Amino acid sequence: MVIQAPPSPVTLHADVEEVLLDADTIAARVAELGTQLSADYEGRNPVLLSVLKGALVFLADLMRTMDVPSSIDLMELSSYGSGTETSGQVRILKDLSHSIEGRDVVIVEDIIDTGLTLNYLMRYLAERHPTSVRVCCLLDKPARRLAEIEIDYRGFTIPDRFVVGYGLDYDERYRNLPYIGVLKPSVYSAAPAD
Amino acid sequence: MDNSPHILGIDGMQVSREGYDRGSVASVLTSDAPPRFAHDSEAELARILDFYGIEWRYEPDVFPISWSADGAVVESFAPDFYLPQIDLYLELTTLKQSLVRRKNRKLRWMRQLYPEVRVKLFYARDFRALMHKYRRLDFLTDVTAANGANGTGNGHSSAA
Numbered sequence: 001m002v003i004q005a006p007p008s009p010v011t012l013h014a015d016v017e018e019v020l021l022d023a024d025t026i027a028a029r030v031a032e033l034g035t036q037l038s039a040d041y042e043g044r045n046p047v048l049l050s051v052l053k054g055a056l057v058f059l060a061d062l063m064r065t066m067d068v069p070s071s072i073d074l075m076e077l078s079s080y081g082s083g084t085e086t087s088g089q090v091r092i093l094k095d096l097s098h099s100i101e102g103r104d105v106v107i108v109e110d111i112i113d114t115g116l117t118l119n120y121l122m123r124y125l126a127e128r129h130p131t132s133v134r135v136c137c138l139l140d141k142p143a144r145r146l147a148e149i150e151i152d153y154r155g156f157t158i159p160d161r162f163v164v165g166y167g168l169d170y171d172e173r174y175r176n177l178p179y180i181g182v183l184k185p186s187v188y189s190a191a192p193a194d
Numbered sequence: 195m196d197n198s199p200h201i202l203g204i205d206g207m208q209v210s211r212e213g214y215d216r217g218s219v220a221s222v223l224t225s226d227a228p229p230r231f232a233h234d235s236e237a238e239l240a241r242i243l244d245f246y247g248i249e250w251r252y253e254p255d256v257f258p259i260s261w262s263a264d265g266a267v268v269e270s271f272a273p274d275f276y277l278p279q280i281d282l283y284l285e286l287t288t289l290k291q292s293l294v295r296r297k298n299r300k301l302r303w304m305r306q307l308y309p310e311v312r313v314k315l316f317y318a319r320d321f322r323a324l325m326h327k328y329r330r331l332d333f334l335t336d337v338t339a340a341n342g343a344n345g346t347g348n349g350h351s352s353a354a
Binding site for chain 1: 246
């Protein structure tokens with residue numbers, strides 16, 4: 001008989017005011033999504049496509065809960081207000097590594113907020129003639145949705161809070177937190193302008 | 195008296211709801227000249243929409259929401275943006291809090307009168323959150339000063 005040690009208490013980061021989703025809750029839901037995807041994509045070898053960088057942790061965990069063959073691809077898009085943007089339009093900083101023509105694509109996203117990035121991505125992918133494109137997101141934050149997105153696989157619907165951790169950042173910080181927490185407003189309100 | 199809802203086209207002529215084609219109205223409004231925005235936040239939202247390739251029209255339609263006994267329009271609602279690809283009207287409220295209550299009321303009436311029209315009110319806190327997300331902190335001072343509350347949002351570099 002294996003006696004498991006009790007889970008060690010989570011140390012809350014000083015910049016986080018509360019844990020919205022703890023690591024166990026996330027892991028359990030990710031496993032459910034993986035099971036669902038495995039059933040839906042049996043024999044179809046889907047491409048799991050993520051947009052860098054926030055979805056990396058979710059993608060890594062999700063793909064390990066799937067028991068059907070799949071491949072992964074990564075894209076990176078310039079973000080509005082990034083300070084490096086001069087064209088006034090989204091730029092593809094890293095394109096698809098392989099053709100998706102005739103493939104079943106699952107976009108694996110960390111969070112869907114306004115839907116603008118995903119709306120752009122869906123239009124971009126449609127021009128590459130995949131057989132199908134579905135969306136799997138860990139967090140759905142519908143409060144400020146501008147572009148409606150059909151979400152096929154949804155981890156959690158969350159309130160309008162500023163969340164970090166499990167891959168999600170603020171100014172490239174907090175991605176390594178094992179949980180999803182609510183950032184203290186004092187952190188982002190006090191941030192200096194670029 | 196005809197009390198059925200009407201929408202005022204760009205030329206002010208009333209057209210019946212059944213005969214109204216938002217697509218054709220929007221195409222008429224397409225212009226190379228940028229519109230004169232009432233507020234900087236509207237111009238910023240237009241830039242964000244442009245960035246992500248979302249078509250928009252600025253104040254293309256006026257929706258009457260109340261009429262006098264003789265049928266004259268006494269109150270109307272003109273949402274700030276229409277996004278034809280998404281078929282969504284968008285109203286930004288980043289000014290005085292007293293205006294928010296008025297706009298909320300107008301929105302309620304509009305949704306009753308035009309249930310098939312999708313319209314979303316973007317509150318000051320939503321705009322602030324968007325500015326935090328895109329790290330456009332220079333806009334926050336202006337908006338926060340006008341509204342007074344703190345904001346929420348997400349600043350993830352890849353947030354969708």
